[in-house]
Amino acid sequence: MLKLITGLHHFQSEIFLSHKELFERLAHGQNPDALFITCSDSRINPNLITQTNPGDLFILRNAGNIIPPYGAANGGEGATIEFAVAGLGVKDIIVCGHSLCGAMKGLLYPEELRDLPTVSAWLCHAEATRRTVKENYTDLSGEQLLNVTIQENVLVQLENLRTHPAVAARLSRGQLNLHAWTYKIETGEVFSYQPDEGQFLPLTEVSTGIERRRPRLATASSI
Numbered sequence: 776m777l778k779l780i781t782g783l784h785h786f787q788s789e790i791f792l793s794h795k796e797l798f799e800r801l802a803h804g805q806n807p808d809a810l811f812i813t814c815s816d817s818r819i820n821p822n823l824i825t826q827t828n829p830g831d832l833f834i835l836r837n838a839g840n841i842i843p844p845y846g847a848a849n850g851g852e853g854a855t856i857e858f859a860v861a862g863l864g865v866k867d868i869i870v871c872g873h874s875l876c877g878a879m880k881g882l883l884y885p886e887e888l889r890d891l892p893t894v895s896a897w898l899c900h901a902e903a904t905r906r907t908v909k910e911n912y913t914d915l916s917g918e919q920l921l922n923v924t925i926q927e928n929v930l931v932q933l934e935n936l937r938t939h940p941a942v943a944a945r946l947s948r949g950q951l952n953l954h955a956w957t958y959k960i961e962t963g964e965v966f967s968y969q970p971d972e973g974q975f976l977p978l979t980e981v982s983t984g985i986e987r988r989r990p991r992l993a994t995a996s997s998i
Contacts, residue, residue, distance in 0.1 A: 794828075797828060798829070801829060801830045805863065806830070807830060807833040807859070807863060808827075808831050808832065808866070809831075809833070809865055809866070809867040809868065809869055810832075810835065810859040810860070810865045810867070810868045811825075811834050811835070812834075812840055812870045812936075813834070813835075813840050813870075813872075813873070813958075814837070814838065814839060814871075814872065814873055814876060815836045815838050816873060816876065818960050819836075819871075819958065819960075824958060833855075833859045833863060833865060835852060835855045835856070835859075837852065837897075838878045838894060838897060838898075839876065839882070839901060840871060840872055840929070840932060841898075841900045841901055841928075842856070842870070842935045842936050842939075844900075844938045848900065856868075856936070856939050856941065857940075857941045860939075860941040860945055861941040866950065866951060867951070868942070868951065868952070868954065869956055870933055870936065870953070870954070870955055870956065871956040872926065872928055872956070872958070873925070873958040873959070873960060874922070874925065874958070874960050874961060875921075875960055876921070876925050878894070878898065878901075879904075879924045880921060881894060881895070882898050882904060882905050882924065882928075883908070883920065883924055885898075900935075901928055901932075904927050904928040904931045905924075907927050907931065908920070908923060908924045925957060926968070926975055930968065933953055933955055936953065937953075954967060955967065955968035955975075957975055964977055965977070965978045
């Protein structure tokens with residue numbers, strides 16, 4: 776706690792004052808550029824990765840960056856998505872998975888979750904990920920299997936995202952773009968799924984990474 780409190784004092788006495796105009800503007804409302812959906816993992820910092828300021832990203836986080844299909848759960852995910860799209864009018868939604876994801880490890884090895892029944896129940900919303908990986912990547916194991924699970928899960932959650940009425944309506948009018956990203960903790964690299972290539976590519980090699988369909992499976996080599 777001492778570290779946190781010291782940080783708060785530093786923020787209030789130096790950081791806040793040096794960005795006073797920004798925070799005064801934010802006091803009048805928010806107009807984020809994108810909804811950023813990612814994992815709760817403490818090693819992921821969306822604003823740091825994207826070098827954005829407060830007010831730029833509307834952020835949704837949970838274990839495994841999971842988006843239950845519309846009506847499948849009573850959590851805050853659906854409400855957050857609806858508010859971001861219909862209330863704030865974001866033009867882009869990013870679903871960002873990451874390397875070394877503990878939730879995806881749990882999905883692959885459910886026996887490790889015996890003492891975590893709530894986590895195990897939550898991962899049922901990623902059952903399509905588990906089945907896709909089980910039926911299509913029988914030749915993979917270890918780190919490669921985990922990597923492809925992380926990637927496939929991002930693509931599955933994009934499909935779930937499309938079941939939300941606010942998202943479906945904006946997509947049909949061409950007013951919303953969906954992006955599938957994975958972040959590699961070890962190197963700081965970010966990969967974006969490219970439908971035409973059927974794989975995740977480094978964002979430095981692509982222009983937008985806009986996702987509109989899912990014609991092929993992911994690959995194990997990207998992260």
